[in-house]
Amino acid sequence: MSRKLSRRKFMAGTAAGAALATFKFPTPALAQAAPFKLGLLTVKTGPLAQGGIQMEQGVVTYLKEKNYTFAGRKVEFISADTGGNPAGTKTKAQELIEREKVDAILGPLAAFELLAVTDYITEQKTPMLSLAGAEDMTQRRPNPYFLRPSATSAQAMHPMADFAAKELKLKRIVTISEDFAFGHEQMGGFQQTFEEAGGKIVNKIWPPLVTPDYTPFVAQIGDCDGVCQGFAGSNPLRFLKTYAAAGLKYPVVTGETGGDDALLRSFGDEALGMYSSCPYTLDLDTDGNKRFVAAMQKDYGVDPGFYAAGLYVAAQTVAAGLEKSNGKSDDKDAFIKALRSVELKDTPRGAIKYDHFGNVVGDFFIRHLEKANGKYVNKTVKTYHNISQFWTYDEKKFLAAPVYSRNYPPMKS
Amino acid sequence: MNSTMSLRVFAIIIAVAALATLPLWMGGIYYINVASQILLYAVFALGLNVLVGYAGLTSLGHAGLFGVAAYATGYMLQLGYGHTESILVALLVGVASMAVYAVLSLRSTGIGFIMITLALGEILWGLAYRWISLTGGDNGINVPKRPAPFGYSLSNATNFYFTTLIVFLLVVVVMAIFVRSPLGAALRGTRDQPRRMNALGYHVWAIRFYACLFSGLLTAVSGILFVYYTQFISPQTLALTSSAEVLLMVIAGGPGTLLGPIVGAGLVVIVKTVVSGFIERWNFLLGAIFVAIVILMPDGLVPGTTRLWRLATRKRAPVAAKTEGAP
Incomplete structure (x- = not known):
């Protein structure tokens, strides 16, 4: 009995489907409106x-x-x-x-x-x-x-380096970032623009993506007047905690992932004063x-x-x-x-x-991490307008050079 | 005896026919690709089953070997060698790595063996992750093109499926021969009664060593299929979770059976790729399935189902079973 019923239902269903299909077929306008x-x-x-x-x-x-x-x-x-x-x-x-x-x-x-x-x-x-x-x-x-x-990777870092050299007047910077392409490319872009503006990268440190404890890496930071970090995911939180715990006070600059607005609610006082460059800012x-x-x-x-x-x-x-x-x-x-x-x-x-x-x-925003009304905020201090992936460089020359990597640009001794 | 034999032959013919015509009745390229994945993971699981099922040695480092073969293929291709050379070198590297594994880990059995293979697997993962000049680190190695032997382009999903199927069937046949061979029997002997085997004059260590090499070869084959399938290899493939996944395939399907690892591979791959599209917490579902298997069929899906089947058929025809069992 129940079997019969289900078969009948099935037949009805197919018939309806077939009918629908035939109705749909001769109207091409409907096909355009496909989702x-x-x-x-x-x-x-x-x-x-x-x-x-x-x-x-x-x-x-x-x-x-x-x-x-x-x-x-x-x-x-x-x-x-x-x-x-x-x-x-x-x-x-x-x-x-x-x-x-x-x-x-x-x-x-x-x-x-x-x-x-x-x-x-x-x-x-x-x-x-x-x-x-x-x-x-x-x-x-x-x-x-x-x-x-x-x-x-480097698009936000070019303006950051420009800002660090010209406005923050930093001269000697240590970079620290994850040891994969995104980190290499960020730091390469930073180094290129920063050194052209008269600064010098004194050391590049590469912890792996999954690093349980940043202490041994933070211990290598020294002989500088600023730090550029390029961490992604939740790593900036852990890095800055270790950095502050080590008593380091050098100003920190970073890119879009290192100072992301979505991280703000997880940051503590150790992040205050950090400058980040980002293609998006919450306070726009x-x-x-x-x-x-x-x-x-x-x-x-x-x-x-x-x-x-x-x-x-x-x-x-x-x-x-x-x-x-x-x-x-x-x-x-x-x-x-x-x-x-x-x-x-x-x-x-x-x-x-x-x-x-x-x-x-598009525009890139340099933000300063501050505390306002008990909340951490990234306050925009400068906007670089219409920044392309080539920064101010000539496209042909830029493409003729190797891609930013762990070893490019090379360290100057 | 005769009727079960012919039933088995019939089932095998049906299964092979179904697999051979799969692209015809399986709707869409996506499912053909899922089938290719099942087959290549089945080869991997069969390779691990040689150790887990027949030698009684549980390895938690097989993803390392799988990855080494895949990396070897990718690296050779990157250096500009042809596909044939790359595949041969990858097979050699895979088996050689297994030989090193075996020499180090066969000093013990049981938990000791698990821990040593686990450590070796982690070392290989670490190398893939940190030896950036060789492996590209996190960025991995790309394989831009699949081979086209005799103009038969494998970049087509159906063609790749058939190639995987041929390799898979070959591996199944070789496994069947291996299990029935004197070496296979001796291997099972070393699993159940190593001391007696020793007393009978068998060289237990050597038998286990050969089994390891055989397992390494199959693992390397699946690793090569994998790298051609995804056209990409990165350290995540070598991680402990991958080793655990393939071990689960073997255990869920039924270690020590020919069909078990294949069923297990099908189960895991389907949950991982197809079901995960519908259920966000597919990890949880996979876990629940394994718990169910462990409780209801502790020796795996295939032996469990066989037992159920026998129970059912015996009830229906008790007389026939009796006469068959009589001498």
Whole structure:
């Protein structure tokens, strides 16, 4: 009895489906209105999860603002957790592209995740908008399907070095950062600009990404008048605690990850006085940013940082690109061209555009970490406008030099 | 006897036919890629099973060997060598590393063996992580292209699947022969009664050493498949969690059986890749499944299911079972 019923139901279901299909078929206008599928590769488990969760919150905030509609097309959002490891990133990218058939991918977070999938996305021609540093993705080995709405590793460090040399009048700096590409590239950029401005890097220290105790590394800091740290994730917190505990008082400068606004609630007094350079700042006084911050605080009860803002801007770029291509994303090459030509006036980080490598050109903010009303805040003290990944350098000359690395630029003796 | 034999042959034919036609009935490239992953991890698990199941030696450092073979392939390709040379060198490096593992760790069995292999695995992980000039550290090594032997391009998911399938079937056949061979029997002897085996004149250490080399070879094969599959290798692949994962495949499926590691690999890969898309806390689910297996089928899924099957069939046809059992 029950078996019969279920079979009848099944038949009815198929009939309805077939009927629907026949109705849908002769109207091509409906096909255009197929949902736009937006994938996100992020990290929701493990040590990088703090930034990864903010990434997803940033995207969702923008989707809600647009009522899940880009250029008249419904947006279907699919989030995947890579677990912060490259093999997982590859698997999840395959899931998004091959099973979900997404039209664009946001993320991943870390450079080593990005490097694991760069060849794959080129092969699949799927536009990817990522925060990950890996300089050469938009320089010497450009990927035509890649866009970086945040910053290259060194992009925030060039203005930081300029500020450290010219405004803070620092002369001798020790750099300390994680021993992987993002750290190498940040410190390389800092060294190049700082030394050109007359300063000198006296020592470069490279603790591994997972360092249980920074004491032996902090002990090597000396014979200098400033420190540049380039830590990522939750490492800046631990580094600064050890630094203060060792009684060191040299001023500290850092990039977007080392002084991220999302870290502020975890910092203590040891972080006071630190200068950071970031493509996003919480205190930017524009409508776009106020709307974004209010939405993040309302929905999640947190202050957004660089990760959330970066992904919000990425989603804005996708929406604007889709608008430009009249809602069409099937022709991948035309779509990526539309994405790269996007110029946005009102993002949480101000106006941005993309250079011909797909890397962002925008404002960078130098902030001073202070205490106001019992809360730690990053107060913007100087804004560098329209900074590209090449800083003030000539693009050709810049690209002819090797990519910033552990040994480039070389130490001057 | 005869009927079970033919039933088994029939089941094998069905299974091989299903695997060989998988790209036809499996909807979409994504699932074909998942199938490739299951097969390559099955090879890895079969390799570990030689030690865990047949030699009674539990290794927690096999991801190190897996990674060494993968790195060797990646590094050779980076140096500009062809695919054939790279694969051969990777196999050699994999087996040689296993030989070093074996010489150091076969000094003991049981917990001692686990701890020494664990330490060796961690050393290899540390090298991959910190020997940056060789391995690229955290940034890993990219393999830009999959090989195309005789113009058969492996960058196509289906072609890669078939290649993996052929390797997998070869490995299964070799395993079946190995298990039935005198060496396989001797190995099981050293697992159950090492002192008696010694008294009977068998060189227990040498038998175990050969088993280690065989296990290392299969692990290297799977490592090479892995690096061509992901086209990328980084230190995370060598981490302790990977070693534990493959050990869980063996234990969940049933150590000491031919089918067990394959079933275990299928279970872990499906939960890790497919189910994790639906459930955020998939680690928890995997854990729960293992707890269930340990409680309900302590000797693994395959032996457990076989026992259930026998129980069911015996109830239905007790007479037949009796006559069959009689001499």
